[in-house]
Amino acid sequence: MKATSYTREDLVDLLRRHGIAPTHQRLEIAHVLFSRCEHLAADRVLALANERFAETSKATVYNTLNLFRDRGLIREVIVDPKRVFYDPNTEPHHHLYNVDTGELTDIAAEDLRISGMPVPPPGMVTEGVDVIVRIRAL
Amino acid sequence: MKATSYTREDLVDLLRRHGIAPTHQRLEIAHVLFSRCEHLAADRVLALANERFAETSKATVYNTLNLFRDRGLIREVIVDPKRVFYDPNTEPHHHLYNVDTGELTDIAAEDLRISGMPVPPPGMVTEGVDVIVRIRAL
DNA sequence: GGCAAAGATTGGACTTTGTCTAATTCATGG
DNA sequence: CCATGAATTAGACAAAGTCCAATCTTTGCC
Ligand SMILES: [Mn+2]
Ligand SMILES: [Mn+2]
Ligand SMILES: [Zn+2]
Ligand SMILES: [Zn+2]
Numbered sequence: 001m002k003a004t005s006y007t008r009e010d011l012v013d014l015l016r017r018h019g020i021a022p023t024h025q026r027l028e029i030a031h032v033l034f035s036r037c038e039h040l041a042a043d044r045v046l047a048l049a050n051e052r053f054a055e056t057s058k059a060t061v062y063n064t065l066n067l068f069r070d071r072g073l074i075r076e077v078i079v080d081p082k083r084v085f086y087d088p089n090t091e092p093h094h095h096l097y098n099v100d101t102g103e104l105t106d107i108a109a110e111d112l113r114i115s116g117m118p119v120p121p122p123g124m125v126t127e128g129v130d131v132i133v134r135i136r137a138l
Numbered sequence: 139m140k141a142t143s144y145t146r147e148d149l150v151d152l153l154r155r156h157g158i159a160p161t162h163q164r165l166e167i168a169h170v171l172f173s174r175c176e177h178l179a180a181d182r183v184l185a186l187a188n189e190r191f192a193e194t195s196k197a198t199v200y201n202t203l204n205l206f207r208d209r210g211l212i213r214e215v216i217v218d219p220k221r222v223f224y225d226p227n228t229e230p231h232h233h234l235y236n237v238d239t240g241e242l243t244d245i246a247a248e249d250l251r252i253s254g255m256p257v258p259p260p261g262m263v264t265e266g267v268d269v270i271v272r273i274r275a276l
Numbered sequence: 277g278g279c280a281a282a283g284a285t286t287g288g289a290c291t292t293t294g295t296c297t298a299a300t301t302c303a304t305g306g
Numbered sequence: 307c308c309a310t311g312a313a314t315t316a317g318a319c320a321a322a323g324t325c326c327a328a329t330c331t332t333t334g335c336c
C-alpha cells in the first residue's frame with residue numbers, strides 16, 4: 001500500500017526494464033495502475049485511462065494488462081467469477097475480499113503464516129499461493 | 139475424497155434435509171456431483187447429467203448448481219477466470235491447482251495450517267478462507 | 277385417485293467479459 | 307523523409323452465465 005508517486009520518466013523506465021516499449025497508451029495504463037494502489041478490473045482501467053482524453057481502446061487495455069501480467073509487472077487476482085482484478089503489487093501477499101461490496105484489500109505476507117505447504121510433484125514448481133479471506137456483513 | 143456410493147433414496151433424503159424438492163433433474167445432478175468426488179465445471183455437469191438420457195437443460199443445471207450452493211450442499215471454487223468449479227466437499231479444505239492442465243485437487247485442512255488470520259471488522263464475519271496453491275510444469 | 281396451485285423446467289434471447297483479426301496508425305533510425 | 311516493424315483499433319466473435327415467458331411436474335388436499 002505504498003503511495004509511491006511515479007513520474008512519467010519513472011514509468012518509461014519501469015516499462016523499459018521489463019522489455020516493454022513505452023507507448024502513449026501503455027504509459028497511461030501504467031499510470032492508472034501504479035498511481036493508485038488498488039485492485040482494478042479491466043473495465044475500471046479502461047474508464048480511468050480515458051478519463052482525461054479518450055485515447056485508449058478496449059483491445060489495447062486487454063492487450064496491455066495481459067502483457068504487463070506476462071512480464072511480471074502486475075498480477076491477477078482471481079476472486080470473483082465475473083471479472084479478473086489486476087494488482088500492481090507483485091510482492092507475495094494475500095487478500096481480504098468483501099463478498100457484499102466486492103472490495104478487495106491486502107493482507108501483508110508477514111501477517112499470515114502458512115505451514116504444511118505441499119511439495120509439488122517432481123517436474124513441477126509452485127507458481128504461487130493465494131490466500132483469500134472472504135468476509136461478509138452480519 | 140471419500141468414494142461414498144449414494145443410492146437414489148440417500149440423495150432424495152439429502153436434498154429434503156436441505157429443503158430442496160427432489161425432482162428428477164436435481165437428483166440426476168446430485169448424482170453427478172456426489173457419485174464422483176471431483177471438481178466439476180457447469181458444462182461438465184451438464185454433459186454428465188445427460189450422458190444416459192438427455193433430459194436436463196442448461197438453465198436447469200445453472201439453476202440447480204446455484205440452489206445447491208445457496209443451500210450449502212456444494213461449494214464454489216474460484217480459481218480460473220474462465221469458469222467456476224463446483225466442489226461436493228463443503229468441509230473446510232484447500233486446493234492445489236495445476237495451471238497447465240486445469241486439474242484441481244484437494245489439500246486436507248489439517249495438512250495446511252494458517253496462523254495470523256485477520257479478525258473481521260465489527261459487524262462482519264469471515265465466510266471462509268480459500269487457499270489455492272498454483273503449480274506448473276518445469 | 278383426481279385437481280388446482282405452487283414450484284420447476286425449458287429454449288432461446290440476452291448480457292458480460294474477454295479474445296481475435298485485418299486494417300490502420302505510429303515510432304524510429306538510417 | 308521514408309520504409310519497416312510494432313502497436314492500436316473497431317468491431318466481429320466466443321464462452322459462461324442469466325433471464326424470461328411458456329409449459330410441464332409435483333404436491334397437498336378432497
Ligand atoms: Mn491518467
Ligand atoms: Mn447419472
Ligand atoms: Zn493485492
Ligand atoms: Zn475441493
